[in-house]
Structure formats: structure tokens, C-alpha cells
Amino acid sequence: MKLWKWLAAIVVVLAVAVGAAYANRATILSMIARSRLPHVEPNRPVTWAQGPSAAPEGPRPPNVVFILADDLGYNDISFNGGGVANGAVPTPNIDSIGRDGVSFAAGYAGNATCAPSRAALMTGRYPTRFGFEFTPAPVAFERMVGTEAEPGSIVKPKFFKERLADMPPGSTAASSSAVNMLSVPTGEVTIAEVLKTRGYHTLHLGKWHLGGKAGSRPEDQGFDESLGFISGGSMYLPEKDKGVVNAKQPWDPIDRFLWPNLPYAVQFNGSPMFAPKGYMTDYLADEAIRSIKANRNRPFFIYFAPNAIHTPLQAKKADYDALPQIKDHRLRVYGAMARNLDANVGRILQALKDEGLDQNTLVIFSSDNGGAGYVGLPDVNRPYRGFKSTFFEGGIKAPFFMRWPAAIPAGSSYPYPVGHVDIFATAAHAAGAAMPADRKIDGVDLMPFVQGKDPGRPHQVMFWRSGQYKVVRDGDWKLQSSEAQKKVWLYNLAADPTEKRELSKAEPAQVQRLLAMIRSQDAESVRPMWPSLLQGPVFIDHPSGQPQKPGEEYILWDN
Secondary structure (H helix, E strand, O other), X not given: OOHXXXXXXXXXXXXXXXXXXXXXXXXXXXXXXXXXXXXXXXXXXXXXXXXXXXXXXXXXXXXXXXXXXXXXXXXHOHHHOOOHHHHOEOOHHHHHHHHOOEEEOOEEOOOOOHHHHHHHHHHOOOHHHOOOOOOOOOHHHOOOOOOOOOOOOOOOOOOHHHXXXXXXXXXXXXXXXXXXXOOXXXXXXXXXXXXXXXXXXXXXXXXXXXXXXXXXXXXXXXXXXXXXXXXXXXXXXXXXXXXXXXXXXXXXXXXXXXXXXXXXXXXXXXXXXXXXXXXXXXXXXXXHHHHXXXXXXXXXXXXXXXXXXXXXXXXXXXXXXXOOOXXXXXXXXXXXXXXXXXXXXXXXXXXXXXXXXXXXXXXXXXXXXXXXXXXXXXXXXXXXXXXXOOOOHHHHEOOEEEEOOOOOOOOEEEOOOEEOHHHHHHHHHHHOOOOOOOOOOOOOOOHHHHOOOOOOOOOOEEEEEEOOEEEEEXXXXXXXXXXXXXXXXXXXXXXXXXXXXXXXXXXXXXXXXXXXXHHHHHHHOOOOOOOOOOEEEEEOOOOOOOOOOOOOOEEEEEO
């Protein structure tokens, strides 16, 4: 199989990872089982471009290191009062970014799923402004024949071609090249491109998921160097490696597909795939540290985006062995992955200190969305309701910290809503870079708010959308609308931050006001560049692998 076909296959696998749990298992497996592992060459050393041998005299703009975890839940870090297994897995290194800088109590992901969220943070714009609304899924997997919903649901997903037929003549989806591209448009400006205007050396390590063809890869979108996986992910170690402990989700057909079909491989600047060295998160951190050393004498931007702790659940044996107090095997593997991620965050922070760079480096930490329900663990987003793919707080409220000792007071806490869209403007202004003037940028520079110079709110209103499922937060009011279900959920987050008291019947005027705001935002958005592949229910109050209760609430998620 050609490389692009393999990458497309992996993209769709991850795209339907949530929705497919509700689809006809045998049909999906029969479709995707035709994929085969690509050729993976042996490990090779990575040679990072070397910066100047000595630092230039005088002040220089701050380095920027953005660490983005994958599917890390709000309750998976101990800073938020939790930690995996009721605190059995502390995360001191991740916590230190918030403790030594600012923690955002209402930090929001760009979307409830990975690819649109990453599109938002890379561009500083709602992805619906440029049509990147759904996680990319190629035409090769268009026919999900026989798909059916969970018992009690009336959903019958449309097939890809039928969705394509829904698109009006002249829309971007009408062009086969646009559909097949399945990427952030090349006309969008990324934060890497903006920072390069100020002389930054830009590096990407880990997951990309914003396009894999020429013109849409990291090295085509502003990154000088890129090491990782262009599609959705990779194995952490080969399944039968002596140093790995695995946990599988037998109820999830996509999980069953991943184990025999997902490669253990990376690419460097578009090279053929080759094997990493050791456990994937360790390997990426090793290379991040090497890249810091290579660039210590010039401004750099590192986008460190490991696939941890996304499925497949694979822990390094040493981390698993360190948690004998956790008796549930799946939870122990998950906790061991969180432990490893935290340790590698600590190693990167230590490398900055070792090179004398930590005082003038803006370190940002977040997760691309809330914890995933398909891992079968109920507490990943506690105390919030919802999981990845839902716009309840558990799906979009993410750990969100910034540390910059030269500019941010240690121990700061910021209460008002901020989001991934703000990373673009914050990093650009810190670097002294000009913002694009030819388009709407939804994010704002957070520094004046964090430093107390601006007493207002960065955002009075924030929006999210995935097809017919939409949400607006205006001040403390939050409205979710599932048009397919003809259902809304209204909450006052000041009085009810965990969304337990639904107020739509008691506050009809608020419902109509907020629905009008959603319609106004829709008018500013463009049609999706490609149609949704499926529509399926995601339950709000229980993860996959557990019995559903009669009448239990769900949302309908489009992808």
C-alpha cells in the first residue's frame, strides 16, 4: 500500500474512534482490515539543524515551548485536585508549570476532538472559519453500510457520498482535490509562520493531524523541522516488546483495529518512516531535549505534541511496575502513561534550565480536548460531565498553564474563560511579531490579563461547532444545541459549574438569545471543506464499556 493511503487509513481510524463505538462492528472491521502496515525502516539518528555557536549580545525575544497532551482529562493531573486513581499518580512536573506561572481555571480546548482543536490552536481562529470542521476522513472509507446507533437512539448515520451530495454546488467539498486534501488550507497562517518572521527556528515533534500531503505537512506550514507522525498517531512500542504493558478495550472495534495495524514509526522532515528508539513519549522527549541544545543560541519555537495518553493504551513496564497500588489493570496502564508523560515534561523543563533558558522561555501546557470516554474510565474529567466529543465541560475544559518567569508572576490564577485560540496571539505578541491583518483572529494576547494590566475579560463570548451540534458561552451562560435531536441544554456556570441543573424551560428568553448568537456566528463561518462521515451518540455520564441506564442522556456527534 502506498504511504499516502496508509496515512489516510490511520486518519479515518482516529476520526471515527468515538463514533465507531456505536456503529456496526463487523462492517467497520471488514472495511478497515484491508489496510496493512507500511514499510518501516530501522531507527536512524536525527540530525537537528545547529544554531549559532554563541548567543548574540543583547536581549532576545522569549523562546516558546508549547506542550500539548493528547486526550488528557481535566482530572488526570494532580494540580486540579485529582490525578489518576484518586491521586495515586501525581503529576508534579506538569503541576509546576501552573504553580510557577499562571493556571487558567476556565481554559478551553479549541474543539472537543483532536484535529479541529489543533487547527484552532495553530491558526488562532475558530476552525469553522476555514472549513476544518470535522476530523479528516478519506473517501476510501466512505461506505459505512449497516451502521446503527446504540439501543434507544434514533440515529442512522449518512454515508460519506450522501453527505457529499448534501453539499451545495460550488462549495469547497464539490472539488475532489479539496476533499482529498483533508487539511488546513495552505492560505491559513500558522503560529510557526508568524514566529519565523521574527527569526525563530520552528520545530514540531509528535502528532500533526492537520494534513499529510505536500503543502499541508508541518514543514510546509511554517516548521523548519518536524519529527513525528503526520496522521493521527503511532504505537508507543511494538505490542510484544518486553518493555511494554498493554491494555485493550474489547468493546471498541477501532481499538481492535489499532493493535495489528498501527505502525511504530516516525518521519523526519518527510522522510520514509523509520522506527523510533524506545518508548515513544521518551523518544520524542529525548529528541526535544536535543533540539533545545541545538538551538540554545537563537530564539526557537517547539511544538511538542506527543500522542500520550491517547489509545492504544501502552505503558512502559517500569512505569506500570511503579504503581502496584492500582489494582484495575486498565487504570494502572493509563496511570502509568500519565506518569511517563509527566516525567518527560519534567525532563524538558530541566533541559531549559540546564541551558540557562528557562527564565526567558514561555512554556504553555494543555490538552487537545477532554479525556476520552472510549477508554472506559469514568473519572478522567471529574468533576465535570461529558467526555471527548461532547461540548459539556468534560469534553472541552482542558488543563491549561503558562509559565514565563520573566513576565508572569508565579502562583497566578486566572478565572475568566480563555482558549486554545489565544495561544497564537499570546505567542506572537511575546515574540514581537505582527498579527495577520487580512483575516479575523479569534484569539487574543493573554499577557495583559494575566499581568493585571487589563481588568476585563479576554472573551465575553466563545463558540464551538461540529456539524449540527453547537455551543455558545456568553459570560456565565452556556447553551448547547443539538439540532438533530431538537434539544438544547442551558446552564449558568457561575452557579452550576458542573452542569447539573438544566435551565432551558425556566429561562426561555436566554435560550432564544443564545440561539440567535449561534446563528450569527454560523453566518460568519464557511461550509465544511468535506462532509461529516457519520453521526452517532456519545453518552454524557458514563464511558464506553459500561452498561447504559434507561433514559440516560447523550449528544449526537458529527464527524
